[in-house]
Amino acid sequence: MLNPAQQQAAEAGDGPQLILAGAGSGKTRTIVYRIGHLIAQTGVPPHRILAVSFTNKSAAELKDRLSLLIGDNGGGVASGTFHAISLRFLRRYADALGYPLSFQIIDSDDQKALIKRILKARNIATDRLHPSYLINWIEHCKHAGLTPDNTPEHGWNGINMVDLYAAYQNELKRHERMDFSDLILNVVLLMRNHPDIATALRVRFDHVLVDEYQDTNPIQHEWLMHLCSEHQNLTVVGDDDQSIYGWRGADVRHILEFERIWNGATLHRLQENYRSSAAILKLANAVIRENTDRHEKELKATKPAGEIPSWKVCNDEYDEARKVVQQIEQWQSLGYKNSEIAILYRSNRQSLPLEQLCREVNIPYRIVGGLGFFERMEIKDALAYWALLNRCGDKLQLMRICNKPKRGIGAKGLEQLTAQLMASGMHAYDWLDLLASGQAEGVAKKLLPFAQLLIEIRAECDELPDRGLNRILEASGYLNSLNAMGEIEAGSRLDNVRTLQDYIEISLMQDLTPVEFMDRAALLQSSEAINDNKQEEEIDSVCMMSLHRAKGLEFDCVVLPGVEEGLLPHQRSLDEGESGIAEERRLLYVGITRARDHVLLTSARLRRFYGETHYPLPSRFIKSMPGDILQQDEPLAAPSPTPNMNNEAGINIGSSVSHPSFGEGVILALEGAGDAARVTVQFRRSGTKRLMLKYAALQLA
DNA sequence: GCGGACTCTCTTTTT
DNA sequence: GAGAGTCCGC
Numbered sequence: 001m002l003n004p005a006q007q008q009a010a011e012a013g014d015g016p017q018l019i020l021a022g023a024g025s026g027k028t029r030t031i032v033y034r035i036g037h038l039i040a041q042t043g044v045p046p047h048r049i050l051a052v053s054f055t056n057k058s059a060a061e062l063k064d065r066l067s068l069l070i071g072d073n074g075g076g077v078a079s080g081t082f083h084a085i086s087l088r089f090l091r092r093y094a095d096a097l098g099y100p101l102s103f104q105i106i107d108s109d110d111q112k113a114l115i116k117r118i119l120k121a122r123n124i125a126t127d128r129l130h131p132s133y134l135i136n137w138i139e140h141c142k143h144a145g146l147t148p149d150n151t152p153e154h155g156w157n158g159i160n161m162v163d164l165y166a167a168y169q170n171e172l173k174r175h176e177r178m179d180f181s182d183l184i185l186n187v188v189l190l191m192r193n194h195p196d197i198a199t200a201l202r203v204r205f206d207h208v209l210v211d212e213y214q215d216t217n218p219i220q221h222e223w224l225m226h227l228c229s230e231h232q233n234l235t236v237v238g239d240d241d242q243s244i245y246g247w248r249g250a251d252v253r254h255i256l257e258f259e260r261i262w263n264g265a266t267l268h269r270l271q272e273n274y275r276s277s278a279a280i281l282k283l284a285n286a287v288i289r290e291n292t293d294r295h296e297k298e299l300k301a302t303k304p305a306g307e308i309p310s311w312k313v314c315n316d317e318y319d320e321a322r323k324v325v326q327q328i329e330q331w332q333s334l335g336y337k338n339s340e341i342a343i344l345y346r347s348n349r350q351s352l353p354l355e356q357l358c359r360e361v362n363i364p365y366r367i368v369g370g371l372g373f374f375e376r377m378e379i380k381d382a383l384a385y386w387a388l389l390n391r392c393g394d395k396l397q398l399m400r401i402c403n404k405p406k407r408g409i410g411a412k413g414l415e416q417l418t419a420q421l422m423a424s425g426m427h428a429y430d431w432l433d434l435l436a437s438g439q440a441e442g443v444a445k446k447l448l449p450f451a452q453l454l455i456e457i458r459a460e461c462d463e464l465p466d467r468g469l470n471r472i473l474e475a476s477g478y479l480n481s482l483n484a485m486g487e488i489e490a491g492s493r494l495d496n497v498r499t500l501q502d503y504i505e506i507s508l509m510q511d512l513t514p515v516e517f518m519d520r521a522a523l524l525q526s527s528e529a530i531n532d533n534k535q536e537e538e539i540d541s542v543c544m545m546s547l548h549r550a551k552g553l554e555f556d557c558v559v560l561p562g563v564e565e566g567l568l569p570h571q572r573s574l575d576e577g578e579s580g581i582a583e584e585r586r587l588l589y590v591g592i593t594r595a596r597d598h599v600l601l602t603s604a605r606l607r608r609f610y611g612e613t614h615y616p617l618p619s620r621f622i623k624s625m626p627g628d629i630l631q632q633d634e635p636l637a638a639p640s641p642t643p644n645m646n647n648e649a650g651i652n653i654g655s656s657v658s659h660p661s662f663g664e665g666v667i668l669a670l671e672g673a674g675d676a677a678r679v680t681v682q683f684r685r686s687g688t689k690r691l692m693l694k695y696a697a698l699q700l701a
Numbered sequence: 702g703c704g705g706a707c708t709c710t711c712t713t714t715t716t
Numbered sequence: 717g718a719g720a721g722t723c724c725g726c
Contacts, residue, residue, distance in 0.1 A: 410702040
């Protein structure tokens, strides 16, 4: 079943184990077998084993495979994402941090709104401090394990950032909310500052296993340290070449220096790739080889050569979509199922033209990720109603829906309402009860019918399969307010609400409490893993998702669209310099190694982004793929030099030039001749411009 | 408080 | 280019 290296890793004894597992080398399989080995051969009780992963998808897969191997639903092995496991701990101990155990999680939308409110209250204009910059900075602190108390002073345009961090944390606490990073940080704080809790958590597990270890950030590292320092039974599996979460604070050094950090760690290497054809691996190896600062290694193919991957240059994103569709149809004719075909892009917005064309030619597709189901407005509204009805909704949720549908509460009224609610010191749902009992004053009177409705419906809730969701949405007039939005929009929103109703019914059949359902919704945010009825999977559809989301997955056929400068590598990472580019290269490597049989890369010469037109060059990564490992439909070097345009400077298409005010750029096109000659230049910083060659004062760079 | 017109930002990636 | 956020007149 396992090859010798996998078996050695799976059956290793106690103590820290580092499994360096290349793409497609049977990583998850090895982890699952190791867990099986611990239980069956070593006699470790299943519930004393903790398996940690990063994404819901890989957590779900681990669970599935464990169930297959061990049966009995994985036999009670504790598993989940860092965030989900942390939440489980916090639901038990968060009171030690001054949080009620019923705290909720704030999603990124509400987080942004909260940050904006804080900035506004302090008269800090968004052009002086951009909200998302502040959010990123705070997250950065949290990933590093810093609280407002021990964060070194940081000024930005004369603004004290640490103050804002503290204010944000206060607001969160006041609203009884934690953000995603808090989940991890707060568990660490519990373990740092509460020896009794630290001990309780530490003795809970005898073995801890971590998947995708290359993506751990310092706070997760400390989290593991606390749990494992005593028994040292930490098994980590990962691949430094697939580290793609640097922006989330992931630090490859945790895996590169694992043996130094965990004394006496045993190293296992899995380098045989069972997934991809030799031709695909050749391409992947060529790409990743260019990165420095990595474990020197090369994936070994176990499969025959197969088809050489190809690269197509397209005119624009629609032409690209057409070529992608053509390729998909060809793969279909070879007998590949849609579900074995994936389109993996760098940025979610790239899906738009692809979706459009797939719809036109009737290729069923499924978008994984993008705007998450639980992030949609109508779902957040409906959940707020439902949570208040089921006595777990909080102030933010009441504020969210108090004027949906319109109840005559505007900005002023909202302010008063918040003040009243805060002054009461009550839970939002208790306060509504108080209103219903006739204690409403001022604006609060406008909420009276709603408060009474809640009490009325609660009485029948236990009988209803969705615990009153539909009743409250109907009776409150919320559904009508959706209907008023126009047929098409209302239709899809109502569909979503109905889907939510299904999810709630499923969760109730699984005996989940309302709070547990809210947790699930907050952590999953997209709807896939919640979906037990396989309805969606029955439609055989092409998968579209970001490269980040594709990590850990595999498909027969993979399309990587947009292999261009500015997209892959992404513009934002270009600005970060070498380390940013190295991560982009790993991203491409991850993309290529998802494929078993076929890979198609595409680049567009013209691409529209927020209304602007760009003329990207092919990705620099293409240069590390010579013609014998990548079929190119176009010669890579200088795209057909245009005849001499009578310019002494020797400027041609593809020439790098510099302009006194626009800076560096690349020539995209030449037209006309002599004094009338014009050039189109794509400047690195100033965008694309069409200039008279004679006056442009361009210099060859 | 509401609705319409206007302006401006946005999306790199995820829990 | 779309959707959200802001401003203003009613």
